[in-house]
Amino acid sequence: MNPDVKYFLQLVLSGLTKGSIYALIALGYTMVYGIIKLINFAHGEIYMIGAFTALIIGGVLQITTELSPLVILGISLVAAVFYSAAYGVTLEKIAYKPLRNAPRLTALISAIGMSLILQNFVLLAQTSDFLPFRSMIPDFSFLIPGKSLLTTTQLVIMVTTFVVMLFLTLLIKFTRMGKAMRATAQDKVMAQLVGIDINRVITFTFVIGSATAAIGGVLIANHTGQINFYIGFLAGIKAFVAAVLGGIGSIPGAVLGSFVLGMTESLGAGYISSAYDNAFAFLILILILIFKPSGLLGRNEVEKV
Amino acid sequence: MKKSVLVLVAMALTVSLFIGCAKDSGTIKIAVVGAHSGDLASYGLPTVKAAELVAEEWNKKGGLLGKQIELVIEDDACKPEVAANSAAKVVGDGVVAVIGHICSGATKSALGIYNEAGIPAISPSATNPPLTQSGNYPNFFRTIAPDDAQAYTDSKFVAEVLGAKKVAILHDKQDYGKGFADFCMAALEEMGVETVLYEGITVGGIDYSSVLTKVANTDAEALIFGGYHPEASKLVQQMTQRGISIPFVSDDGVKDDTFIQVAGEFAEGVYASGPMDTSDNPMYKKAVQDHIDAYSEDPGAFFINAYAAATAMMNAIDKAGSTEGDAIMSALRSEYVETPLGSISFDEKGDAIGVGFAVYQVQNGVYVEL
Incomplete structure (x- = not known):
């Protein structure tokens, strides 16, 4: 293969990986925003709690049982999903539900507060040090010759992102619950009038959003090999940018925005300098918001007068 | 008054x-x-x-x-x-x-x-x-x-013991890491070693595959990193996974047992400088x-x-x-x-x-x- 072409291909694949990583977190952001118009800043912490749950459950299973790594991964993933979903729902009940009719800024501040509380809770309950997270994903043998292009974990992250996006899109388009979610998003009062239990819909949204965050947390920790209480903040910021870029509230938008962001960072790092990858990310955000303030796939909301 | x-x-x-x-x-x-x-x-x-x-x-x-x-x-x-x-x-x-x-x-x-x-x-x-x-x-x-003694020790090791003629240098854009990287680049130049890549990376980044792709695309015979252990352990892990096998040489911020604990098997073979042990x-x-x-x-x-x-x-x-x-x-x-x-x-x-x-x-x- 021509070295220049190979280099370009490697950068594109690395951009796709970064994009998939951001997308796994951005999907939850955008779903919650779509339904209750709240930027859930504690979403990154739910992601971090997912990773910690998998670390603990996986660690215990690795020591006490002789299950194969894939089974352990599966069990940890399920545990992380349940645990994070419980956190997400509790968060909504404690911090957001009482503020549902308050100004949007109030709920936003509440979200930032919850983010700090959860970070410091994990800091106190666990440790401030980085903890090693041994990869639970065994290398696929068919990928070994091409590992300079694409590693197994990267492939798993990409595939998962697409499956999750597909699942969410189908869920929202074709199920009863999806219909109820769309109705709640459009007009909460009218939705209640036609008999939709919006509390149930919102709880469900937090369950799904937190579950995707937990899946993201586990897979990304497999990729980075280490976690601490602060990973959610850093990842959350990038995912938030990606969600805004794609048009916050739109599921395909979150994925598209994430890929645009990941690709910009990767190509920028590859052809210009990796010292400025954050600068490229925010530059593209500014450019897109100047020309399309609602984001790539966001719908312009008509202000009713 | x-x-x-x-x-x-x-x-x-x-x-x-x-x-x-x-x-x-x-x-x-x-x-x-x-x-x-x-x-x-x-x-x-x-x-x-x-x-x-x-x-x-x-x-x-x-x-x-x-x-x-x-x-x-x-x-x-x-x-x-x-x-x-x-x-x-x-x-x-x-x-x-x-x-x-x-x-x-x-x-x-x-x-x-x-x-x-x-x-x-x-x-x-x-x-x-x-x-x-x-x-x-x-x-x-x-x-x-002094700070530059450490860079000098590492550079001498890379040039004389590893015998590298071309190196890639990464740093974490912070005072300590970038200072170390700069001193290394200067010291290596005096020793006749060429720096083919010099780049900063973002602290707390999730994925360093783009910059590692860049390293792999040069003909560097060693990678010098100025920074601390969290980034170093991600770099060595992702290097191993991508099959980049050049020596990884770093500083006192990496010569820490936490690095070995976090990077696990990927830490094996990593070089790092630290104060001479006189215990x-x-x-x-x-x-x-x-x-x-x-x-x-x-x-x-x-x-x-x-x-x-x-x-x-x-x-x-x-x-x-x-x-x-x-x-x-x-x-x-x-x-x-x-x-x-x-x-x-x-x-x-x-x-x-x-x-x-x-x-x-x-x-x-x-x-x-x-």
């Missing part, structure tokens, strides 16, 4: 002059100045304890030049503006030598004052290279290697044991360097047979002294000969000195 204040000040000054004279008789005063309060107090207080232990030992033996040693302890809070005041104060107190300061910035602002007064100062922890290398402070000595030295063991006996806890940061500094300074005064600054300084430069850091002396610039960095490699899950 104003007049009365002036009178008061004048009176206070006169009284303080008398106090200064009155104290000047039977003791040799040595100042210990550093960060003793504020968030960097943990860097400065162990030096006070080290100086106290060494002084106590000399005093038990009958003191220095027949006089008891009296320590004058001043706080500079690691702030340059406070350090200048502390320096003026201890000079006014009539000290013959200074152990300190702790932070490079504070040390720099105090040194001019000591220099004018002809008083030697020895720091256990100020690593900023120009303090010795600029030649502005002939009265300055230190028992810690087998009998004086080292004795200093630590004395500290435990006196304070019933393990010593803190720079304790060993401070113990060495105090030992060297008192030995120099003893050998010089005088409290004259010039005599002490020439004794520091000419006499070798046994310290917990080994047998050391000082070169023309004031850096310790025999104190430095060594390269370590992770072998079977532990750092082994090469």
Whole structure:
């Protein structure tokens, strides 16, 4: 293969990986925003709690049982999903539900507060040090010759992102619950009038959003090999940018925005300098918001007068 | 009103002059100045304890030049503006030598004052290279290697032991990491090694595959990284997974057991430089044991360097047979002294000969000195 072409291909694949990583977190952001118009800043912490749950459950299973790594991964993933979903729902009940009719800024501040509380809770309950997270994903043998292009974990992250996006899109388009979610998003009062239990819909949204965050947390920790209480903040910021870029509230938008962001960072790092990858990310955000303030796939909301 | 204040000040000054004279008789005063309060107090207080232990030992033996040693302890809070005041104060107190300061910035602002007064100062922890290398402070000595010594050690290792002709350098864009990377690049250039890639990476990044792709795309024979262990462990893991097998060489921020713990199997074979290990030295063991006996806890940061500094300074005064600054300084430069850091002396610039960095490699899950 021509070295220049190979280099370009490697950068594109690395951009796709970064994009998939951001997308796994951005999907939850955008779903919650779509339904209750709240930027859930504690979403990154739910992601971090997912990773910690998998670390603990996986660690215990690795020591006490002789299950194969894939089974352990599966069990940890399920545990992380349940645990994070419980956190997400509790968060909504404690911090957001009482503020549902308050100004949007109030709920936003509440979200930032919850983010700090959860970070410091994990800091106190666990440790401030980085903890090693041994990869639970065994290398696929068919990928070994091409590992300079694409590693197994990267492939798993990409595939998962697409499956999750597909699942969410189908869920929202074709199920009863999806219909109820769309109705709640459009007009909460009218939705209640036609008999939709919006509390149930919102709880469900937090369950799904937190579950995707937990899946993201586990897979990304497999990729980075280490976690601490602060990973959610850093990842959350990038995912938030990606969600805004794609048009916050739109599921395909979150994925598209994430890929645009990941690709910009990767190509920028590859052809210009990796010292400025954050600068490229925010530059593209500014450019897109100047020309399309609602984001790539966001719908312009008509202000009713 | 104003007049009365002036009178008061004048009176206070006169009284303080008398106090200064009155104290000047039977003791040799040595100042210990550093960060003793504020968030960097943990860097400065162990030096006070080290100086106290060494002084106590000399005093038990009958003191220095027949006089008891009296320590004058001043706080500079690691702030340059406070350090200048502390320096003026201890000079006014009539000290013959200074152990300190702790932070490079504070040390720099105090040194001019000591220099004018002809008083030697020895720091256990100020690593900023120009303090010795600029030649502005002939009265300055230190028992810690300057920042660039570490880069020099690593560069020499890469050029001579690994025999690399081309290297890639990454850093984390922070003071310590980038400083190390810059010093390495300069040192390697002098040794005839070409830097084919020099890039910063973002701290806390999730995925470094783009920049590693870039490294793999060069013909670098080694990768030097300036930064701390969280990024280093992600880099080595992702390098291994992508099949990039060139040696990974890094700094003291990576020569930490947490790195091995977090990076696990991926840490194997990584090179990192760190201070030479002298924990087998009998004086080292004795200093630590004395500290435990006196304070019933393990010593803190720079304790060993401070113990060495105090030992060297008192030995120099003893050998010089005088409290004259010039005599002490020439004794520091000419006499070798046994310290917990080994047998050391000082070169023309004031850096310790025999104190430095060594390269370590992770072998079977532990750092082994090469």
